[in-house]
Amino acid sequence: MNFSDSELIETLLSEQGLGRAAGESEADLILINTCSVRAHAEQRVMGRLRALKKLKDRRPEILLGVCGCMAQRMGEDLLRELPWVDLVVGPDSYRRLPGLVSRAGRDNPVQAAELVLDRAETYHGILPRRRDEVSAWVPITRGCDNFCSYCIVPYVRGRERSLEPEAVERQVALAVEGGAREVVLLGQNVNSYRSGPTGFAGLLRRLESVPGLARVRFLTSHPRDLSDEIVEAMAGCGKVCEHLHLPVQSGSDRVLEAMNRGYTRDYYLDRVRLLRSRVPGLSLTTDILVGFPGETAEDFGRTVSLMKQVCFDYAYTFRYSPRPGTAAAGLEDSVPEQEKKRRLQQVIDLQLAHTRAALDSMVGAEVEAMVVKPARSGQGKYLARTRGHFSVILPAESSQVGRVVRTVVTAHTGMSLVAGAGCDT
């Protein structure tokens, strides 16, 4: 979402005549777009802002701003704590950024904060400049109404709202006109998308008819809102890729309830069964959070057993850290750090084994992969992605970027597939 918001900010500022600087030392304005989901992310931003003080001492005319969730969470405290920061702008206030920038420049500079959360702001009417030509981020909802007890997002991004389907379709069509072949629909919980009579399933069906669009992906899904209708739309829409990121967080009903996730372990497993029966070849990824307050060894064992039962293709794994202002922050952080680290390592090791098994099973198979960009290894190698979102390293040419090719997997590196040259589908 922050990558997408950064494109939005860049678009708004470019309309004021600002352009991207080659680097920090040449910039007149430096904006840091921030995440508040974990304490570690915020600590890194604070470190970066402290490091930027030296640049600001040398060139006091530079404007330094903080955008995003941490700006919203800390607000004017951030300006007091780091007085060399000029602007603090929350996620619903980006339309005000150009005005703030020109005012701060004129008044040379004066600290300012814009932190109003707006129940209606969807940034309708702004067509973002995109950085990645093959795959375009398209936000369809903003904010979240779920209030998972560990999560700061509803407090810093406000209530959920959806962009009208016509506007989504227009954004998608324009992205395709600009060279994109794939769109990633974004929202904290895309499954609860609703605009008038159109829900998420209807939106997926609507995008099937966009000419030139090859693939549709979406992030993030909430198990509670993954209806049968959405699963049927995934099964029936040829452009929707066979990949779903479905965060489970824990395999223990007791912990899921304390997290306010709104589903049980059995319900989650039922969704997985339905998905796998209706969407053959589906690649399933998840988020796991260990060390939530009160998580016993038995609760943790339930998470491990769920992972073994489902065999996720990939999992983003985290250890709990309290976020001030959330419901869980009022609970005793009862699992010792050492134990959290041990549990985290156990789920990481388990997931590595499951990912490896998934990759092993694909060696020798023919896959459909979209060529995305040159691989870091260079030497004529390109990064491509399967419909299941596995990375594939294959020989290709720049003219093939954006094309979907068929290729045979010859090996894997533990994280990526390796394949021979592809032929066009």
Ligand code: SF4
């Ligand atoms: S669904 Fe839960 S975890 Fe996700 S953004 Fe909303 S409150 Fe946070």
